[in-house]
Amino acid sequence: xxxxxxxxxxxxxxxxxxxxxAAPTTYPLNxxxxxxxxxxxxxxxxxxTVGQAATEVLYSLGLGDKVxxxxxxxxxxxxxxxxxxxxVERLADNDPSFESVVAKKxxxxxxQYVWHVGPEGIVATREQFHDIGVPTYVLPADCVAKDNxxxxxxxxxxxxxxxxxxxxxxxxxxxxxxxxxxxxxxAALKAREAASIEQAKALDLKDASAVFxxxxxxxxxxxxxxxxxxxxxxxMDKLGVRNVVESDEEWPVVGWxxxxxxxxxxIVIARMDRRRFPADDHEKKLEFLKTDPVAxxxxxxxxxxxxxxxxxxxDATIRxxxxxxxxxxxxxxxxxxx
Numbered sequence: 001x002x003x004x005x006x007x008x009x010x011x012x013x014x015x016x017x018x019x020x021x022a023a024p025t026t027y028p029l030n031x032x033x034x035x036x037x038x039x040x041x042x043x044x045x046x047x048x049t050v051g052q053a054a055t056e057v058l059y060s061l062g063l064g065d066k067v068x069x070x071x072x073x074x075x076x077x078x079x080x081x082x083x084x085x086x087x088v089e090r091l092a093d094n095d096p097s098f099e100s101v102v103a104k105k106x107x108x109x110x111x112q113y114v115w116h117v118g119p120e121g122i123v124a125t126r127e128q129f130h131d132i133g134v135p136t137y138v139l140p141a142d143c144v145a146k147d148n149x150x151x152x153x154x155x156x157x158x159x160x161x162x163x164x165x166x167x168x169x170x171x172x173x174x175x176x177x178x179x180x181x182x183x184x185x186x187a188a189l190k191a192r193e194a195a196s197i198e199q200a201k202a203l204d205l206k207d208a209s210a211v212f213x214x215x216x217x218x219x220x221x222x223x224x225x226x227x228x229x230x231x232x233x234x235x236m237d238k239l240g241v242r243n244v245v246e247s248d249e250e251w252p253v254v255g256w257x258x259x260x261x262x263x264x265x266x267i268v269i270a271r272m273d274r275r276r277f278p279a280d281d282h283e284k285k286l287e288f289l290k291t292d293p294v295a296x297x298x299x300x301x302x303x304x305x306x307x308x309x310x311x312x313x314x315d316a317t318i319r320x321x322x323x324x325x326x327x328x329x330x331x332x333x334x335x336x337x338x
Contacts, residue, residue, distance in 0.1 A: 025177040033171070034114065034143035036126065038135050043177050044107030050096060050123055051112020052077075053139055053317035057169055058110065059084055060318065061181045069104045071096035072112065074272045074311040078319075094276065098124040102132065110172070111138040112317070114148040137175065139168040141231075141316035146250075153250035156229035159237065160316055162193060169318070189321050193238075196321075196328040200239035203337040209242040209264045210327075212314055214251055215272075216279035219288055223279065224251040225259070231316045232268070235324050239331060241265075256294045266334065267300045268327065272311035282308055305334050 029040045048069040049055040055070045056078055064084035071092040077085040091100045095116065101109060101123065109129055111117040117124055117136055126136045142148070144167075145158035166186045173182025212226035226232035227247045236243050244262035245254055267289065271282040279285055289295045289306065300306060307330045313323030331337075 022179040022183060025174050025179070029174065031137070031171055031175065034118075034138045034140065038137060040108075040135065040175055044135075044175065046104070046106050047108040047110050048091070048101050048104045048106040049110045049112075050101065050116050051110075051139070052312055053112040053141075053315065053319075054110035054137075055085075056081065056318055057139075057172055060185050061169070061173055061176065061178050063176055063178065064088070066176065068106065069096075069101065071101075072116065074274050074315075076273055093274065095122055098128065102129075102134070106134060108175070109134055109136045111136055112142060112315075114138055114142050114154070118148060120149075137172065139316075140164045140171070141168060151249035151252070155248050156227070156250065157248075159229045160231050160234045162189075162234065162320060165316060165318060165320060166190070185318075189318060192321050193324055196324045197238050200328045200331055203240075203331055205240045205331065205336055206338050207242070208240065208266070208331065208336050209244050209262070210236055210266045210268055211244050211259055211262070211264045212268045212270075212309075213279075213285060214270045214311065214314060215277045217277050219278050219284060222253045222255045223259075225254050226250075226314065227252050231320045231323070232314050235320070235327050238324065239328055241327070241331070256292065260294050260298050263298055264300055265336065266305040266307060266330065267298070268307040268309050268314075268330075270311035270314055271308050274311070280311075305330075 027040060027042050031038045046068045047058065047066050049058065049067060051072045052074055055067065058067055059081040067088050069089050069091045072095065073093050109117065116122060117126055117138065119125060129136050141164040144164045146154050146156045148154035169186055170182050173179050212232040214224045216223040225245050227245055227249045228243050229248050230250045233243050244259065244264045269282050269285045272280050274280050289301050295301060307327065309323055309326050310319060313319040
């Protein structure tokens with residue numbers, strides 16, 4: 001039996017134990033969420049999502065029929081949810097307007113990023129929604145141990161943990177009274193995460209290092225790369241890889257000269273369907289790495305140790321688990337074991 005199979009089996013047995021004890025949600029339900037107490041008198045009849053992460057959690061919980069509008073997309077929806085997603089109105093590829101969200105008369109607005117719906121939300125503040133009787137729920141992964149007022153994408157005071165992803169799943173499951181599905185989903189994700197970590201540990205890595213390149217405002221200027229406490233940093237830490245970036249910001253801007261001097265063992269680049277910046281296109285990233293006089297001299301480029309990963313997996317989402325799997329497999333494929 002493989003380690004991965006063993007992990008799934010253990011998770012399945014654990015799920016059978018907790019699922020049998022899962023009790024229905026008792027309303028009114030109070031949820032402490034990103035500094036606010038949100039009260040639900042009943043299961044929300046409908047929801048609009050501001051952020052792909054919230055959308056895919058709801059779909060994964062079997063709540064696709066509750067979703068009446070989506071927005072903020074980086075990658076295509078997970079293949080298993082394409083049929084569901086095709087039936088849901090996409091309010092915007094990127095930032096929806098407050099009016100478009102309210103027009104759907106949602107029973108809940110589920111949010112991925114505080115900077116979209118928060119104290120200075122570019123869509124709206126939470127108070128604007130609450131004043132008209134629409135509750136909001138922000139995924140904990142974007143607010144736990146994180147100051148969203150510092151830096152463009154916020155700064156973390158502690159290392160991100162997938163525990164906050166699991167917290168978001170469990171709380172949304174409670175809000176919609178589908179705790180059994182929430183427990184099942186969390187168990188499956190934990191098993192996949194554990195299997196990938198064990199695979200990497202078995203390699204007994206040498207001094208492996210990496211940089212995660214999300215995008216760049218222009219191709220010829222400094223890139224947005226992963227800081228040392230976000231989701232990519234968590235992946236690297238769990239798999240025994242050193243992050244060459246030392247900033248606590250979520251996605252700081254770091255010069256290629258600095259990155260080249262650190263000479264990471266591998267470079268992980270984001271693949272996305274979004275086209276806000278030229279470097280959103282991963283093919284343009286690849287071309288840049290191979291032709292830029294500075295970047296092209298890095299050992300990772302010369303030895304083709306470049307990993308292409310879905311952008312959404314680089315953020316604090318359920319796809320972070322897929323990101324861990326991709327990175328763990330790359331470590332094996334690149335032959336980085338001692």
